[in-house]
Amino acid sequence: MNQDYIKPDEWSIIEEDFDPGRVKSSESLFSIGNGAMGQRANFEEHYSGPSFQGSYIGGVYYPDKTKVGWWKNGYPEYFAKVLNAPNWIGINVFVDEEQLDLYTCKKVDNFRRELNMKEGYLARSFEAELPNGVEIRVEAVRFLSIVNDELGAIKFEVTPLNRNAEIRFDPYLDGSITNTDANWEERFWETLDVRAEEERAFIVSRTLKTHFNVGTYMQSQVFQNGQKLDLQPEVRKNEDRVSFKYQVSAKKGETAGIIKFAGYVSDMNHNKTELIQAANENLDAAIASGFDKLRTEQKEAWAKIWEMADITISGDVMAQQGIRFNIFQLNQTYLGKDERLNIGPKGFTGEKYGGSTYWDTEAYCIPFYMATKDQQVARNLLTYRFNHLKKAQENAEKLGFGNGAALYPMVTMNGEESHNEWEITFEEIHRNGAMVFAIYNYVRFTGDFDYIPEMGLEVMIAIARFWHQRANFSEPKNKYVILGVTGPNEYENNVHNNWYTNYIAKWCIEYCLEMIDKVKDGYEDDYHRVMSHVSLNEGEIAEWREVAEQMYFPYSEKLGVYLQQDGFLDKEIIPVDQLDKKHRPINQKWSWDRILRSCYIKQADVLQGFYFFEDHFSKEDLEKHFDFYEPLTVHESSLSPCVHSIQAAVLGRMEQAYQFYLRTSRLDLDDYNKEVEQGCHITSMAGTWMSIVEGFGGMRVVDDKLSFKPQIPEQWKAYSFKVNFRDRILKVDVSAEKTEFSLEGEDAIDILVNGKKLEVKPDMKLSV
Amino acid sequence: MNQDYIKPDEWSIIEEDFDPGRVKSSESLFSIGNGAMGQRANFEEHYSGPSFQGSYIGGVYYPDKTKVGWWKNGYPEYFAKVLNAPNWIGINVFVDEEQLDLYTCKKVDNFRRELNMKEGYLARSFEAELPNGVEIRVEAVRFLSIVNDELGAIKFEVTPLNRNAEIRFDPYLDGSITNTDANWEERFWETLDVRAEEERAFIVSRTLKTHFNVGTYMQSQVFQNGQKLDLQPEVRKNEDRVSFKYQVSAKKGETAGIIKFAGYVSDMNHNKTELIQAANENLDAAIASGFDKLRTEQKEAWAKIWEMADITISGDVMAQQGIRFNIFQLNQTYLGKDERLNIGPKGFTGEKYGGSTYWDTEAYCIPFYMATKDQQVARNLLTYRFNHLKKAQENAEKLGFGNGAALYPMVTMNGEESHNEWEITFEEIHRNGAMVFAIYNYVRFTGDFDYIPEMGLEVMIAIARFWHQRANFSEPKNKYVILGVTGPNEYENNVHNNWYTNYIAKWCIEYCLEMIDKVKDGYEDDYHRVMSHVSLNEGEIAEWREVAEQMYFPYSEKLGVYLQQDGFLDKEIIPVDQLDKKHRPINQKWSWDRILRSCYIKQADVLQGFYFFEDHFSKEDLEKHFDFYEPLTVHESSLSPCVHSIQAAVLGRMEQAYQFYLRTSRLDLDDYNKEVEQGCHITSMAGTWMSIVEGFGGMRVVDDKLSFKPQIPEQWKAYSFKVNFRDRILKVDVSAEKTEFSLEGEDAIDILVNGKKLEVKPDMKLSV
Structure with missing residues (x-):
């Protein structure tokens, strides 16, 4: 437990005392974001200790060449990586030409970091003695605006405590960023342009392969004791980087400060050729508002979110x-x-x-967004998958399915599959069911049935087709079976008749058939549009119905429970609490084959089905299954x-x-x-x-x-x-x-x- | 079919006509080796076309860092790679300072390559017109001595056909070799020493990590019309390479020739510090014998092999x-x-x-070597595994087994596992059975029962322990089951109760128990030595026996056949001959999941058991199983x-x-x-x-x-x-x-x- 590390507080995440061993953890926990971009809580100033620098832009990705030990047919060629983006938070700080670096300071006192969740900002303060003996106090505040989601702002203040000192601020933009998570240690960005225009700087970068154009920009203002100074900064530029050099003479006890407005503009939202113009507009507005007003707006915007979402x-x-x-x-x-x-x-x-x-x-996030936001938000999440339908159909085709069957990817950025572990990528197909469940759940909650004829039905038909083709008839069982899958419990691979998968497959088909009828009755135009588009006929529907009606479900008569998959009871069934602690967590202590043949369950599997389809089962059923499966769940x-x-x-x-x-x-x-x-x-x-x-x-x-x-x-x-x-x-x-x-x-x-x-x-x- | 490519001949592999598109295939097919080292049939002279240069030394390997997409617990840290070794075949040839390169010649006629299997040499001849207009005839012969397996010899002759020409031979050694098969494009060798002493040259190289020291050496003799010339070659050296430059003036129709003796000496057979001395001894002996005598000895040695092994x-x-x-x-x-x-x-x-x-x-090669060589050869192959027993026990320990249980690796160089595909590495455990079958087969064939008390019994006990621990009792089946395996048919992964695996597991235990009794009766000292070493008691033996006696075997009453694994009949059973040709081979045309859930069999699985244990089954049984499984086999x-x-x-x-x-x-x-x-x-x-x-x-x-x-x-x-x-x-x-x-x-x-x-x-x- 980390309770001595993160201080209890109702509204803030607070860290006191500087511990270099905690820096990377804190960088994660104190991360800030505004839905469009986000950053780990890296320090603005140089830090030479262990750190994981990260700044990300929603939707901007790189297709990293797949890395595998043994290629399997069907693996995607690439894995879409979240892209570490150009750094705009950086402000190198020098005190009497000694660089401020918390890792090398003689002493750091009263260090405090706060992620203020109520108002949406990150603050940091400390006192430090630099190697040259100058003692300073630092106060830094940073936030990413949720009002203008292309903009961030930083205020960084330095007060020399034991003597007068020359304070130098070098705010910079750095485009030479590489991913920590890269398969081949390649660079993912190229820099197209580095510009400095008066007090503003811009870097235009482009991702390799995907060719996203991103403009990173900044403008700084320097203050002495709260008074804005009118300094002409010295500019330094190289092919990937631009920095300004501001020098302030601060008497002992006087504060030298810098405010930096910065952010990203990308061609997801602007014309490629107008990125610098867009950046200038953001800077114009930021300068006009000023730091304090932006921070007030941020607080008000977060208050609105909390007003609805708080618990x-x-x-x-x-x-x-x-x-x-x-x-x-x-x-x-x-x-x-x-x-x-x-x-x-x-x-x-x-x-x-x-x-x-x-x-x-679909399985976990949509309920939260449905209940705490306007219902358009959940609709957008559904629309995301509707927009990826064609890619999901292509994905299924690569795996040998046809007739418009869709398999949604395990992991994606743009609708294409970008995961490459056969037992997951090709076999964890229950994910397809979650797509339909999310539609059902959305309509149930919002009453927005219009989504079905508009978009949902086509998705459901493509998924029903997948299940129909994916099941096969078993002679010995005289039922339809679904072989070779991985269920939600990823501690089982390539199993047959995973109950959850079979159940959601059957349900997907039946729900789709029900929705086809409802659309036929109430939305005649949509019905004809969709049906002529997908060429679905009665013969195919009859086949679907046959598969759904004759679906096989593994069941133990003796125990009165559905079995997670065929043969589950052949395992040694020993409850988790009888397992020696030295074997836990099994995903670190056991080899993969041992995990696979054990009875241990990673996460709800049969019980996931009982969660989604709670009203299909009695409370007694739930109790029996919970009492059987939960004790086996790690x-x-x-x-x-x-x-x-x-x-x-x-x-x-x-x-x-x-x-x-x-x-x-x-x-x-x-x-x-x-x-x-x-x-x-x-x-x-x-x-x-x-x-x-x-x-x-x-x-x-x-x-x-x-x-x-x-x-x-x-x-x-x-x-x-x-x-x-x-x-x-x-x-x-x-x-x-x-x-x-x-x-x-x-x-x-x-x-x-x-x-x-x-x-x-x-x-x-x-x-x- | 390649019948126009490789000419029919009872004793030789012959290629006529030069086709750059065939060069890499021919390099494989015309490979030469002598059990201790071997080479692809690369040209001695420079070749700028597509080629795969390869020269290998038995037992010299490099542990290449494992490459995986997703790490699983238990994977080995490295994969032992066969090492492409320094090149000693190279002789660059210049004719009037124009480099001979078959890829750039104006014309190549009467090209003929022959792998003479009767006498154990590779020959090549052709006529070519070089870009400078000189027409030459080339004859080259190369062999790796099976009499002195550290030595190879090359004779390379050039005859200008249309005018007098200066023929230059640059024989060289090259230590700057990289593997084609390398996970991270790293270099595996470092060069320790490059020496030229009179007409001899040496490169001492060391493999990184494994630190094998290998000396590569050469000496050349140059001839004009069969007369040895006494030339002082010019020497060129750099950090990885040494070459000599010989120049011969050949009149039109006269032959300039070079004989190169070369090879490897390694610290597997010599003291590290004495590699150059060992190389010198090989060269002294080669020079004393001369090319023709070595070739005669080679022919005689191969004649002895053929005398016994020919069909x-x-x-x-x-x-x-x-x-x-x-x-x-x-x-x-x-x-x-x-x-x-x-x-x-x-x-x-x-x-x-x-x-x-x-x-x-164990499964395929030992019968050949048993029947065509002295029985010591097969014994050596068994001893190889005996020597790896400790590593096999460590391997099993990593996977959670104990008490001296052994799991032999899927792939190895030094006894350690070096394969990393979980479904194979951890699950294709039937390989352990082949180790015991090979012992049984060896003793059955040779009558050398002494091998059992000497070495075999300890291996068998460790393997019986593995099977005992690997099986578990299934309540529903009231039998012992073996879950989560891959059988010989690698088109099924993580199956339960693979019949072949269960059968060989049961057999391993029973055969081990039988051998324990026989050793007890006839080899009392060995019995006590082994038993006290392995601490095997009656209680454990009783447990083994219980597992063997109560082993479960999937069986279809309806079909009267053992099933390849649990649930095999749930698949769609469609014989291979009904499969559209466009789907073949399925390992290229189908995604992995589709292969896995299909009924198609990569290689004998149930039938492998019927092959090993033929006398356990009637001919009618064999027929029934053959008729069921073979039609499903691709x-x-x-x-x-x-x-x-x-x-x-x-x-x-x-x-x-x-x-x-x-x-x-x-x-x-x-x-x-x-x-x-x-x-x-x-x-x-x-x-x-x-x-x-x-x-x-x-x-x-x-x-x-x-x-x-x-x-x-x-x-x-x-x-x-x-x-x-x-x-x-x-x-x-x-x-x-x-x-x-x-x-x-x-x-x-x-x-x-x-x-x-x-x-x-x-x-x-x-x-x-």
């Missing part, structure tokens, strides 16, 4: 900090404005995994505890639900997996939100109504959350004694509480 | 050439003198696959057709047996797989030998006697082979009319022919 917890500051950290990071990663973007597993906090989009989005995926927390809550096991909740909510802050240096687990943060809202709050959508079964962990006094349901905002306050519902807006709303229908009226608290 | 086929020159090519290449690769060496899948003909030792040795492994050929012969299906035989015997000569450029398929060549001897000849060992059931393909008039059986050499001549047995040596021998016991007496042909 309060009283009586447990660690839990409060944890949930807010999750909500904050999700919002830093994706704000839902741009349907070309998605939610990368590390967000803007690191490079691991590459790609931006996994099935995490939860070595960040996506595991949340589903189990929700199900434990359903089963009324609040202590267990709370324990699972703890594992998910502070996973990164407490660095359970000892890997936060590489970045935060962004997508699983949405699971934390679900643990509270769906788990403790028991929120579901039942017959177009929100339904709740509120419970509260005994460790908490109270908690609250808000839900945007079909443009009405419902606030739920839960304590041990009662639950209160209150409504924003003008129309009353019917809800279900513990199965009972109640009406919540505006401006009146409903107490239960 | 004659009359009436089918292509088949004759094919079988001799196989026998020749096997002997070039491994002569059995050195128990540290083994039979690499590409021999000395290429680098693909790396490593030197696969289960191919034979996309070079090791596949031979087993099926033998079994077709057992079933009396000679036409089918012959068709399979053809696929194996001329696989490389006719380049069926379009990949001979990368090297020849050496280990499968032993399978070709088996197809004739065990297939057509029906040879088995039954109750310590050789047994035959001779048949002959109708395409052949007759064939013959010899077998060294317990120091008696039996020759078998088969024609359609009769089979004749004749014996070398003094003692008569009982054999079985078609089940009937007969006596073969010395100096008398037994005709059946």
Whole structure:
């Protein structure tokens, strides 16, 4: 546990004391982002100690040549990598010509770093004695504007404490950036132009292969004791870098400061030839507003986000900090404005995994965005996949499928598959089901059925076709089987009849057939448009229906449970709690074959199906399956505890639900997996939100109504959350004694509480 | 088919006409080796066209850093690579200062290349017009001595045809060699010393990491019209290379020639500090003998090999050439003198696959070497694995096994695993069974039971322990199961209860228990030595026995066949001949997942078990299984057709047996797989030998006697082979009319022919 490292605080992530061994972890945890770009919390000034410098732009990627030991047919040629982008935060600082470098200072005192989540900024302050004996105080504040998402701002102040000193600020832009995560140590960027025009500088860079053009820009203002100075900076340029040199004479106790406005403009949003103009416009606006006004706007914008998305917890500051950290990071990663973007597993906090989009989005993130944002945001996430349909069809074709069948990629940037582990890439096909489930879930929650005829139906038909072709008839079983898959539990590979996969395959076909009928009835024009486009006939539909109806599900009569896959009970079944601790985590301690033939489950698999399709099963069924599978689950995926927390809550096991909740909510802050240096687990943060809202709050959508079964962990006094349901905002306050519902807006709303229908009226608290 | 490319000839591989597109294929096919070193058939003179230069030294390897896309626990850190070694064949040739380069000649006529298998040399001749208009005739002969396996010799002659010309020979040694097959494009050698002393030159090189020291050496003699010239060559040296420059004035029609003696000495056989002395001794001896005498000795040495190993086929020159090519290449690769060496899948003909030792040795190569060499040779191959026992135990430990259990590596140089594909490395564990089968097979054939108490028993106990630990009890099946394996059919991964694996596991335990009892009875001292060393007690033995007795075997009651693995019949079963040709070969046309879930079989799997344990099953059983599995087999492994050929012969299906035989015997000569450029398929060549001897000849060992059931393909008039059986050499001549047995040596021998016991007496042909 890292509790001595990250200070408990309801609204901020705070680090005190400078520890070079923590720098990389803190760079991840204190990352800032605005949905369009993001950065690890690297220092502005030079730092010679171990550090992982990272700055990323949403949607800008590089197709890195695939690296494999043994090529398998069907592997994609490249892996889309999140791209470490030109550095604009840099300000080299010299004090009497000695470079400020926290790694080499004689002494660092009162170091404090704060990620202020309420207002959306990163602050740092410390006192340091430089090798030349000058003692200084430094205060630095940085934020990425969520009002203008191309802009960031830094204020960096130096006060000499023990004598007068010459303070030199060298703000710079650096285009010579390489990825930490690169297969072949190649460079991914080329610099097209480096310019300095008066106090402004620009670097225009282009990604190799993908040819994204990005303009990085800056302008600085230098202050002495708060007074802006009118200095003519010295300019230095080379082929990848431009810097300005400002010199300020500061008396002992006087403050020399610099404000740097900087950011990216890219040809995703501007004409290639107009990048410098766009950068100039951003700088003009920033200068006109000034640092303080921008910071106020930032605070107001974050207040709006919190107003809707906040969850309060009283009586447990660690839990409060944890949930807010999750909500904050999700919002830093994706704000839902741009349907070309998605939610990368590390967000803007690191490079691991590459790609931006996994099935995490559909399975874990959409519920959060649906409930805490305008419903257009979730629609954008669905549209992202609709826009990738053609690529998903091409992907399926490469694997031997036809007739418009689609297999969505395991990992993608632009719709193309960019993952290359056969057992995942080719076999973890259940992801296709999550695409359809997300549509179903979206329509169930928002009531926006129009999405189906507009876009959803074509996606569903292509996926139904995939399942139809992927299943085959087994003579011995006299049923349709799905062979050679990897389920959500990635500790099993190439298994037959993974129950979850078979179940979601059957459901996808049936739901698609149901939707075809509904569109036929209510959207005649769309029906004809789609049907003529996909050339679907009754014969094919009959075949689909046959596959769905005759799908095989492995089941143990003896235990009364569905089996994770064929032959699961041939394994040695020994509960995790009987496993010697020295074997944990098994993904570090055991060879892969041993993991595969063990009974241990990485994350919810059968139980994922019980989560998605809860209303298909009785509570007794859930209990039986939970009691069989959970004790075999090692939860070595960040996506595991949340589903189990929700199900434990359903089963009324609040202590267990709370324990699972703890594992998910502070996973990164407490660095359970000892890997936060590489970045935060962004997508699983949405699971934390679900643990509270769906788990403790028991929120579901039942017959177009929100339904709740509120419970509260005994460790908490109270908690609250808000839900945007079909443009009405419902606030739920839960304590041990009662639950209160209150409504924003003008129309009353019917809800279900513990199965009972109640009406919540505006401006009146409903107490239960 | 390549029949226009390689000329039919009973004793030689002959290529006529120069085709730059064939150069790389010919470099493989015309490779020469002497068991200790070998070379692709690169030209001595400079060649600027596409070429794959390769020269290899048995046992000298480099641990190349493993390359993977996604690391799995348990992967070895490195992959042992066969090392491309310093080049000593090089002789740059200039004619009137124009460099001879077949790729740039104006005209090449009467090009002829011959690999003379009878006498063990490579010859090449051609007429060429150089860009400067000089027309020359070239004759070159090269061989690697099997008498002194550190030595090679080249004779290279140039005759100007249309005018007088200055002929310059620049023989050289080049230490700046890199591997074609390298994971990270690193250099594997460093040069320690480059020396020229009078007419001799030396390069001492050292492999990085493994630190093998190798001395490469040469001395040349230059001739004019057969008269040795006494020239003072000009010496050129740089850090990796040394060359001599000889100049000869040749009148039109006169021949300028050079003889180059060269080779390797390594610290595998000499003290590191004495490499140059050893090289000098080799050169002294070579010079004393002279080229012609060395060539005569080479011819005589090969004659001895052929005397024992030859198979004659009359009436089918292509088949004759094919079988001799196989026998020749096997002997070039491994002569059995050195128990540290083994039979690499590409021999000395290429680098693909790396490593030197696969289960191919035990399953396919040992029968050939047992029957055609002194029995010490096969014993050396067994000893190789005995010497690696400790590494095999360490390998098993890394995967979580204990108590001295051993898992032999999939690929190795020094006993350590150096393969990294989880589904193979960790799961293709049946290889462990082949180690024991080879011991059983060796003792059955040679009668050398002493090997068991001396070395074999410890290996068998360690392997029995592996199987005991690897199996687990399945409640539903009430039997022991072996989960998560890859069988010989590598088109299935991570399957459960692969019949072949389960069968050989059970057999390994039972055979080990039987051998423990026999050693206990007959070799008391050895028994106590081994038992106290391995600490095996009755309790453990009882557990082994339980696993063996209660082993599970998947079986279809309906079909009456053992199933390749659990669930095999859930697949769509469509015979290969109903598969559209455009899908073949499936390993090129299909994605990996499609291959995995198909019913198609790469090479004998269940049938491999029926081959190894033929006498455990009735002919009817064999027929039933052959008829079920062979039609599903795509034979996309070079090791596949031979087993099926033998079994077709057992079933009396000679036409089918012959068709399979053809696929194996001329696989490389006719380049069926379009990949001979990368090297020849050496280990499968032993399978070709088996197809004739065990297939057509029906040879088995039954109750310590050789047994035959001779048949002959109708395409052949007759064939013959010899077998060294317990120091008696039996020759078998088969024609359609009769089979004749004749014996070398003094003692008569009982054999079985078609089940009937007969006596073969010395100096008398037994005709059946």
